Amino acid sequence: MSLSGLLQFVGRSLQRLELRLAQAAGFDSFGPALAVNGPQILPQSHHSSDEENSEPSFLDSIFWMAAPKKRRTIEVNRCRRRHPDKLIKVQYNIEPCPECGNMKLKHTLCGFCYEKVRKETAMIRKQISIIEGGPLNAPAVESVVLYENETPSEADKDKRIVERNRKRPYWFNM
Amino acid sequence: MAASVVTWAGLTAIGRVCGHIRSRVLGCSSTLSQVSCLHTSTELNSKHWERKNLIVYPPQQKDEPRRSAEIYHCRRQIKYSKDKMWYLAKLIRGMTIDQALTQLEFNDKKGATIIKEVLLEAQDMAVRNHNVEYKSNLYIAESFSAKGKYLKRIRYHGRGMFGIMDKVHCHYFVRLIEGVPPKVEQKTGFDQAKEYVEQLRNRTIIHSL
Numbered sequence: 001m002s003l004s005g006l007l008q009f010v011g012r013s014l015q016r017l018e019l020r021l022a023q024a025a026g027f028d029s030f031g032p033a034l035a036v037n038g039p040q041i042l043p044q045s046h047h048s049s050d051e052e053n054s055e056p057s058f059l060d061s062i063f064w065m066a067a068p069k070k071r072r073t074i075e076v077n078r079c080r081r082r083h084p085d086k087l088i089k090v091q092y093n094i095e096p097c098p099e100c101g102n103m104k105l106k107h108t109l110c111g112f113c114y115e116k117v118r119k120e121t122a123m124i125r126k127q128i129s130i131i132e133g134g135p136l137n138a139p140a141v142e143s144v145v146l147y148e149n150e151t152p153s154e155a156d157k158d159k160r161i162v163e164r165n166r167k168r169p170y171w172f173n174m
Numbered sequence: 175m176a177a178s179v180v181t182w183a184g185l186t187a188i189g190r191v192c193g194h195i196r197s198r199v200l201g202c203s204s205t206l207s208q209v210s211c212l213h214t215s216t217e218l219n220s221k222h223w224e225r226k227n228l229i230v231y232p233p234q235q236k237d238e239p240r241r242s243a244e245i246y247h248c249r250r251q252i253k254y255s256k257d258k259m260w261y262l263a264k265l266i267r268g269m270t271i272d273q274a275l276t277q278l279e280f281n282d283k284k285g286a287t288i289i290k291e292v293l294l295e296a297q298d299m300a301v302r303n304h305n306v307e308y309k310s311n312l313y314i315a316e317s318f319s320a321k322g323k324y325l326k327r328i329r330y331h332g333r334g335m336f337g338i339m340d341k342v343h344c345h346y347f348v349r350l351i352e353g354v355p356p357k358v359e360q361k362t363g364f365d366q367a368k369e370y371v372e373q374l375r376n377r378t379i380i381h382s383l
Binding site for chain 2 (some may be wrong): 086087088090103159
């Protein structure tokens, strides 16, 4: 091998190395490598950072939010709204109440029967409040409800008697 | 959707445009009213569904099949959404009136009580005015909901933005027919697909040999 050839090879390899280093550093232009006092190399990043820091307007933040791309057609909307899962299902757990004949749910008390018991209970409670007169006057004995033409029996000796001015309802058996 | 976000400038523009349109329409109608009225309305307050109860058929011949009694009833401007009401209307389509009343009684929606009232009113009307013998012998032929007149209110958002909120109302219509409800054939998906393929096969190509 000749000395000049070796020197040329070394020189070229050094140039290539320099070019690769320069490219890695970010200098893609093949112009003068002299350091010149000119404009900054990457001016955009400073401008954008200033803008974001000074005025974060909410109109910019919309760009990163999810939005529908296309209007949902009425056909697509109908498929979703009328899907069998969304339709109301027919209930098969309704049966007639054996007492009054109104309909009731299988696992629930009959609404009509409950309502009539509730009304009578309210009247009894009103009577009790008349007897007591005020709050915190409940006696320390049991109460028994007596309707018209009823006398207290042996078991009702020590109990407080609440009287109601009507005949005994057919469903209230002692 | 019932609400839409609008800026103040946009709304004033919309208002101005609406004013223009209204003035133009009024101008057009005043010129047209002198020429002719294409449709004649009998009374200002009567609406189509209520008028359907007033039609009187001529007496039937002896050989004609007996015409079943039809009762049309509706309720207007219900404070409920038409889309939500539609689900209840769809539930009771084709049921007997008793079955419909029980289903609505045990449904938790607000529209269920309203539709139940309408059905009971219609049943009462049927027995009193429309010569229906048995009040249970009715079935629901048609039942649907429609949009009523909406009131508009302002819904305040942040940053001085506002949306226009619609206070929704709906109408509910029902038609009862005397008799046993007709049985609807339950079509399977396979049958529907078969019908579709047959339809495609029956198409003819025009201008062909």
